[in-house]
Amino acid sequence: MNYTLHQLQVFLKIVETKSITKAAHELFLTQPAVSIQFKNFQDQFDISLTEVVGKQVYITDFGFEIARMAQKILDEVNAINYKTQAYKGIxxxxxxxxxxxxxxxxxxxxxxxxxxxxxxxxxxxxxxxxxxxxxxxxxxxxxxxxxxxxxxxxxxxxxxxLEDNLYLLGNKEHQFNQGPYKKSIFNEIQLIYREVGSGTRFIMESFFEQSKVNVRKKLELTSNEAVKQAVIAGLGFSVMPLIGVHNEVMLKDLNIIPVAGLPIKTxxxxxxxxxxxxxxxxxxxxxxxxxxxxxxxxxxxxxxxxxxxx
Structure with a gap:
């Protein structure tokens, strides 16, 4: 076998992303360059490392075994580099x-x-x-x-x-200036949630449960940025940590809506x-x-x- 460290790196990135296109993007290489490196690596084995179904790349059991060994090899190479720097006092x-x-x-x-x-x-x-x-x-x-x-x-x-606070946020078209509002406001507005598994969602749902408030869920999105943009666009409201909406609040794209029981301190x-x-x-x-x-x-x-x- 005559594989290179570069081929190992390319293969590991394909395993991580399950996509040659994504691997090329993250490695700052062209897709053909990644495809060629992967083909040269695969040609050294009689057993397939991957399977392609439709446009999806699936890693075989053998591929995962090779990936684990490849990671160990690269870790050892990195250890050599780190040890060299350590001897220099770095x-x-x-x-x-x-x-x-x-x-x-x-x-x-x-x-x-x-x-x-x-x-x-x-x-x-x-x-x-x-x-x-x-x-x-x-x-x-x-x-x-x-x-x-x-x-x-x-x-x-x-x-x-760091300490942080979570507030109810709406876009600039929603003016709520008479607060603090009662928690019943959550019965009247459409809320945008983070996905299951999100810490923000857990804190938000815990607050609603403790407050015995029924809410109307409008959307479920998978990132803080997605929720933020949805609120700015007027698709609904959300309870969000202040740390992630600084610029939008300063620019008045988002408004903090005062509600009894908020902010939630975290x-x-x-x-x-x-x-x-x-x-x-x-x-x-x-x-x-x-x-x-x-x-x-x-x-x-x-x-x-x-x-x-x-």
């Missing part, structure tokens, strides 16, 4: 973080200066919903996870990064498994976060309190 390695979708408005501010101080560190940050974030954490695929709702069935340590927490032995890179990032989080809060998130309605 902190190096990979920091892996899973972030719930709204957390993308927070985590970069805690990472930017840290990564500038330690250019030998490679970052992998997966932005997805709460269920997948916790799955990655439980499977020990990441060092840290950023969530607003603590998992009930996982034993974790936590570091609170905390953004960086969590990690109690049983996990953190790598030197992860330990250093945790120490950095604890030391600098107050400065980061004051510098980048002072507007949260300024916009909050108490």
């Amino acid at each position: 902190l190096s390695g990979r920091l892996k973080i899973a972030v719930v979708s709204t957390g993308k408005y927070i985590m970069p501010y805690f990472l930017t200066d840290f990564l500038k101080e330690h250019p030998g560190i490679d970052l992998t940050m997966d932005v997805t919903n709460k269920s997948k974030v916790l799955e990655s954490l439980e499977n020990n695929e990441v060092d840290f996870a950023l969530v607003s709702v603590l998992p009930q069935r996982l034993a974790v340590n936590e570091e609170v990064l 905390k953004w927490r960086m969590i990690w498994l109690k049983t996990k032995k953190l790598s030197p890179v992860a330990e250093t990032f945790l120490d950095y976060t604890r030391e600098h989080k107050k400065d980061i809060q004051d510098k980048s998130f002072s507007w949260v309190k300024e916009l909050s309605l108490e």
Whole structure:
């Protein structure tokens, strides 16, 4: 066999995305280039790595086995590079973080200066919903996870990064200036939900359950951005964390509607498994976060309190 490291990287990206087109996009390569690399890799095996049904790429059991071994090979190659930098006195390695979708408005501010101080560190940050974030954490695929709702069935340590508030939001055409309104307002408006598994949805539904409020669900969307754009377009209302709608509220594209019982106060927490032995890179990032989080809060998130309605 005469496969290359590049072919391993291409194959792993195909396994991850289940698409040659998506793999090419994420690798910043053309689709023909990825197809050629994959064909050259497949030609070295007598057993198929993938199956194509319609336009969908499916990975065979043999393909998954090869992918696992390929990942180990690439991990070892990365370890060589990190070890070389360590001998030069440079902190190096990979920091892996899973972030719930709204957390993308927070985590970069805690990472930017840290990564500038330690250019030998490679970052992998997966932005997805709460269920997948916790799955990655439980499977020990990441060092840290950023969530607003603590998992009930996982034993974790936590570091609170930021406080946040959830409000009822409508677009600029909906003027509600006589509040605070009673919770019965939720019986009269059409609400837009996040998908099942979202932390925002869990907080929202818990509030309705505790308040014994019946609501009219209009839409269910799979990202904070999608919900935000739907509210701006006038498709309905939603209860959303302030951290994700800063610009839209400042520009008056979204209006905070005062309601009794709101805001719902939450905390953004960086969590990690109690049983996990953190790598030197992860330990250093945790120490950095604890030391600098107050400065980061004051510098980048002072507007949260300024916009909050108490």
